[in-house]
Amino acid sequence: MAFAVASDEVLGTFVPVAVYWIYSGIYALLGDLDEYRLHNKAEEDTKNVVSKSTVVKGVLVQQAFQIAVSLSLFSVVSDDNGTKVQPSLLTLAIQFMAAMFVLDTWQYFIHRYMHINKSLYKHIHSKHHTLVVPYAYGALYNHPLEGLLLDTLGGALSFVVSGMTPRTGIFFFCFATIKTVDDHCGLWLPGNLLHMFFSNNSAYHDVHHQLYGTKFNFSQPFFVTWDKILGTYMPYSLEKRKEGGFEVRPIKVKS
Structure with a gap:
């Protein structure tokens, strides 16, 4: 089917991509605030073995796949008779929670299996x-x-x-x-609402x-x-570093 220029399907495909770069761009600017970093810049330069230009190119490739799958999905499930009537706020809340549960479940088990399976980790997940x-x-x-497996198909499944x-x-x-983006930002900013409502946050994911x-x-x-x-589940504590910023310390390492 042909999509209208500003259809919900098109917006649902491209707006999250724009949000990704805008929101991560804001965090990139805040990265100079050393007092809120979970790792100092020296650690970032020495521990990361891939250049930032390579990262940008890799993300753009993934987003291209994401766009293709999204448009294909919408071409199948979209209502040809026009925009669907939006449900009540209660129904919307239930749908949001259901989508969050499905996406979390899908990503947990696929993600964990990519660590368990040595071949998948070596050739696929180790890149991240x-x-x-x-x-x-x-x-x-x-x-x-x-x-494709973790993000794109997981998102499609949660939507359907x-x-x-x-x-x-x-x-x-x-x-x-x-x-x-927030979970990967490498910062612990005061007043972050996502940290207030979700224990799965930048420090939690930094442990992983x-x-x-x-x-x-x-x-x-x-x-979580x-x-x-x-x-x-590995709990952690956040400790202030003398030179500024925070250090994420595991409270208990399980065998």
Whole structure:
């Protein structure tokens, strides 16, 4: 089918991509605030083994796949008779929660399996872990196959299962994008509302990116439920560093 220039389907496909770069760009500017960093700049330069230009190119490739799959999905599920009537606020809230649960569940088990399976980790998921010190616009730096399985198909599944309309999908995928970028921003900013409402946050995910935490804290992007249920939850503390910023310290490393 042909999409209208400003249809909900088109907006739901391209607006989250724009949000990704705008929101991560803001965090890139804030990266100079050393007093809020989880790792100092020296650690970022020495521990990360991939250049930032390579990261940008990798993210753009994944987003190209994301756009193609999204438009294909909407061509199948879109209502040819016009824009669907938006449901009540209660229904919207239920759909949001259902989509969050589906996306969290999908990503937890796929993500964890990519660590368990040595071949998948070596050839696919290890690309994301080349960013030992995460930063915002590297949130979607993955192998294209991982991006397709983890993010694109996970998003499509959450959209279909929740029954949300394309218009609701615009808001859900923008929110999921903001949350994913925030979890990789490498900063602990005061007054961050996402940190207030979600215990799955930049410090929680930073644990997973460290050598001691690669078998823990798989949950993303919203809750920590599956980690706690299945014993892969690693608590941590945030300690102020003398030179500025914070250090994430595991409270208990499980065997």
